[in-house]
Amino acid sequence: MSDVILKLNDICKSFFSVEVLHHVNLELRQGEILGLVGENGAGKSTLMNILGGIFPMSAGSIEFLGEPYEPASPKYATEKGIAFIHQELNLFTNLSVAENMFIDNFPTGFLGRIDKKKIRAKSQEYIDKYDLNVRASAKMGNLPMGSRQMVEIAKALMKNAKVIIFDEPTTSLSNREKEKLFKAIRELKENGVSIIYISHILEDVLLLCDRISVLRDGKVVHTDKRERYDRAGLIRDMVGRELTQVYPSVEKEIHDxxxxxxxxxxxxxxxxxxxxxxxxxxxxxxxxxxxxxxxxxxxxxxxxxxxxxxxxxxxxxxxxxxxxxxxxxxxxxxxxxxxxxxxxxxxxxxxxxxxxxxxxxxxxxxxxxxxxxxxxxxxxxxxxxxxxxxxxxxxxxxxxxxxxxxxxxxxxxxxxxxxxxxxxxxxxxxxxxxxxxxxxxxxxxxxxxxxxxxxxxxxxxxxxxxxxxxxxxxxxxxxxxxxxxxxxxxxxxxx
Ligand SMILES: Nc1ncnc2c1ncn2[C@@H]1O[C@H](COP(=O)(O)OP(=O)(O)OP(=O)(O)O)[C@@H](O)[C@H]1O
Ligand SMILES: [Mg+2]
Known part of the structure; x- marks a missing residue:
């Protein structure tokens, strides 16, 4: 549990000379689910975009599996084994599940034709292995959001991802789909995959994660084991003050x-x-x-x-x-x-x-x-x-x-x-x-x-x-x- 596989050292990031990440240090261990929480604009997505090779960092360094990790592009991140599941899924709704899974790496057969049978079989194998419950031949656009998410996971697994980042994955999921997603995430963990999980639904973070890091104004303010956190504590770290009332009370009258x-x-x-x-x-x-x-x-x-x-x-x-x-x-x-x-x-x-x-x-x-x-x-x-x-x-x-x-x-x-x-x-x-x-x-x-x-x-x-x-x-x-x-x-x- 305690082997650190990914280490972010002093990461800084500026956009047009405004620094939004200030010397962020973060460690991810093998087979853990690390929660990442913070207010809107705290820098969660930016940090993950750096890790996923979408933005360059302004300063700092990253080690992955004991080696320097220099994410110059999303392709680099994928090849090294870091997958990023964005909130807006990058799936093609007019293609099949299998085609989506192989989108950047089609195996070709005779005369360079795409071997549909092969990709379908291979995709189904991964889907079944993780019990994700979708058909490889189904058209992406016909699947509910939850199943699309599952396809993204299968895609990441097929590329041998060792780290999977989820940026607010549940916003368009039904409760049942959410339960399925959590089950899949827990299974990934059992299989030694490390997960970074970003969400504003603090109950979910507390339910799912082993450790939680709180980001405030571009800095990591605290990281701790899940047991040491409760909802109020998380909120305190996120906003920097006590927030006792969840719903305001306003006196008002109802008329016509x-x-x-x-x-x-x-x-x-x-x-x-x-x-x-x-x-x-x-x-x-x-x-x-x-x-x-x-x-x-x-x-x-x-x-x-x-x-x-x-x-x-x-x-x-x-x-x-x-x-x-x-x-x-x-x-x-x-x-x-x-x-x-x-x-x-x-x-x-x-x-x-x-x-x-x-x-x-x-x-x-x-x-x-x-x-x-x-x-x-x-x-x-x-x-x-x-x-x-x-x-x-x-x-x-x-x-x-x-x-x-x-x-x-x-x-x-x-x-x-x-x-x-x-x-x-x-x-x-x-x-x-x-x-x-x-x-x-x-x-x-x-x-x-x-x-x-x-x-x-x-x-x-x-x-x-x-x-x-x-x-x-x-x-x-x-x-x-x-x-x-x-x-x-x-x-x-x-x-
Ligand atoms: N491309 C960009 N150009 C300029 N500023 C940016 C850019 N991307 C992000 N920022 C700024 O960086 C800061 C951190 O944004 P980020 O998206 O990382 O926040 P977040 O923690 O993911 O918030 P949320 O919970 O709302 O998704 C914000 O102030 C944002 O305006
Ligand atoms: Mg974000």
């Missing part, structure tokens, strides 16, 4: 109906969904992955057509909901798929923040030109603690994952919508920022907005909602009021 949905049928399997949302209310929509939560939001907001049913906003029927129509009536929708749908990646943070607030800016070259706008941005950056030195210059795509999510949240918060639909508001966001997002949501409700929140974290919904609707297989199966909240009750409706 502002959104009514009647007998909604959509997406082929969502049937007869009816509910209403009131001014000042935070309403939760819970369901297991695939229950139809996102489909309902999309149909209400007019992103996808509904088959039938009625949507009323402030008492008036919206005959043909479309996003433009909905925004015009004071609604906003934050999609779960924020990376793809939410941001103008090459544009600065401030442009992104002001994008919906100033509709005239959207689509134009959007520069922040008034003092007032700059001040609004500054405030939002501060409130959500968006890690950026120059919001008017730093492009959104150079922010850390969690900070990008905060920008998407921030731009809609600035608009102060009257009816706010939010899908997974805190995915990938660190604990401190979660609290701020909850506080903003509750304060908006207090000011008279109505908020519908979809989340797969039941605790989160119980912490901020006045009421929770439960969805199962496209149908509403229950409604639980705050005074009756219990995990068992909600889960019973969801199953």
């Amino acid at each position: 109906k502002v959104l009514e949905v009647k007998d909604l049928n959509c997406a082929g399997f969502v049937k007869g969904v009816s509910f209403c949302l009131r001014e000042g209310e935070v309403l939760g929509l819970f369901g297991l992955m695939g229950a139809g939560r996102t489909q309902i939001l999309r149909a209400v907001f007019g992103l996808d057509p509904k088959e039938s049913g009625e949507v009323r906003v402030f008492g008036e029927e919206v005959k043909k909901p479309s996003p433009g129509e909905c925004i015009h009536r004071g609604m906003a929708f934050i999609t779960e798929n924020r990376r793809e749908e939410g941001l103008l990646m090459p544009r600065p943070v401030s442009t992104n923040l002001l994008m919906v607030k100033n509709e005239e800016l959207a689509g134009s070259m959007g520069v922040v030109d008034t003092k007032e706008e700059a001040e609004l941005c500054r405030k939002m950056v501060k409130t959500l603690d968006i890690k950026t030195a120059r919001p008017d210059q730093q492009a959104a795509n150079s922010l850390s994952g969690g900070n990008q999510q905060k920008v998407v949240m921030g731009k809609w918060l600035l608009k102060e919508p009257k009816i706010f639909l939010v899908d997974e508001p805190t995915h990938g966001v660190d604990v401190g920022a979660k609290y701020e997002i909850y506080r903003l949501i509750l304060n908006m409700a207090k000011e008279g907005s109505a908020i519908l929140v979809v989340s797969s974290e039941m605790q989160e919904l119980m912490g901020i909602c006045d009421r929770i609707l439960v969805l199962s297989n496209g149908r509403l199966t229950g409604e639980v009021r705050k005074e009756d909240y219990s995990q068992e009750r909600i889960m019973k409706f969801a199953l």
